[in-house]
Amino acid sequence: MIREIPPRSGAAFTIDAGRTLTVIDPWGEQVADLLAFARADVREVISSGRTFDYANRIYLTTGDVLYSNRSRPLLTIIEDSVGRHDFLLTPCSRDTFRIIYGDVDPHRGCFGNLAAALAPHGVTEDMIPIAFNCFMNVPVDGATGAFTVEPPLSKAGDRIAFRAETDLVIGLTACSALQSNNGSFKPIHWRVD
Numbered sequence: 001m002i003r004e005i006p007p008r009s010g011a012a013f014t015i016d017a018g019r020t021l022t023v024i025d026p027w028g029e030q031v032a033d034l035l036a037f038a039r040a041d042v043r044e045v046i047s048s049g050r051t052f053d054y055a056n057r058i059y060l061t062t063g064d065v066l067y068s069n070r071s072r073p074l075l076t077i078i079e080d081s082v083g084r085h086d087f088l089l090t091p092c093s094r095d096t097f098r099i100i101y102g103d104v105d106p107h108r109g110c111f112g113n114l115a116a117a118l119a120p121h122g123v124t125e126d127m128i129p130i131a132f133n134c135f136m137n138v139p140v141d142g143a144t145g146a147f148t149v150e151p152p153l154s155k156a157g158d159r160i161a162f163r164a165e166t167d168l169v170i171g172l173t174a175c176s177a178l179q180s181n182n183g184s185f186k187p188i189h190w191r192v193d
């Protein structure tokens with residue numbers, strides 16, 4: 001069954017080892033921030049640093065593994081119709097909107113949405129790391145390291161699928177930052193098979 005995350009919101013749910021989580025961009029050009037915590041101990045969480053260390057790349061796609069802070073595989077990417085995602089940047093937050101956008105009454109962003117959705121699972125704000133940002137397009141200049149946030153390359157119906165390598169708690173959003181989503185807020189679809 002396909003479930004929908006409304007624009008600028010988030011969800012949390014559990015998934016058992018061996019199941020597949022598919023994240024779908026139903027309209028195109030919409031980012032979804034993804035977090036995965038080990039259900040047995042939610043202090044274990046995906047780690048961009050560990051993952052990059054073992055992948056020797058910052059752009060991850062089919063066949064790549066998302067490792068935890070304890071260097072265990074939590075998710076493996078098993079399907080990817082886009083090939084461009086981000087694992088460098090933190091979830092957008094009140095501070096993102098205050099500092100980058102100058103908003104005076106900022107939205108709580110993916111960070112606030114994730115914190116609220118994950119609270120019943122024992123996850124607190126300080127336990128939220130860099131998310132795997134599905135469909136987020138952050139090209140990096142190889143010489144200087146400078147980067148920009150560009151419109152996602154995803155078209156309507158594009159997807160990325162992950163196999164759970166252990167029992168997990170998942171946090172997932174429809175991202176709230178204008179720049180990441182080419183200027184409009186759209187829903188995200190997901191399903192577990």
Ligand SMILES: [Zn+2]
Nearest residue numbers: 092110175176
């Ligand atoms: Zn966001």
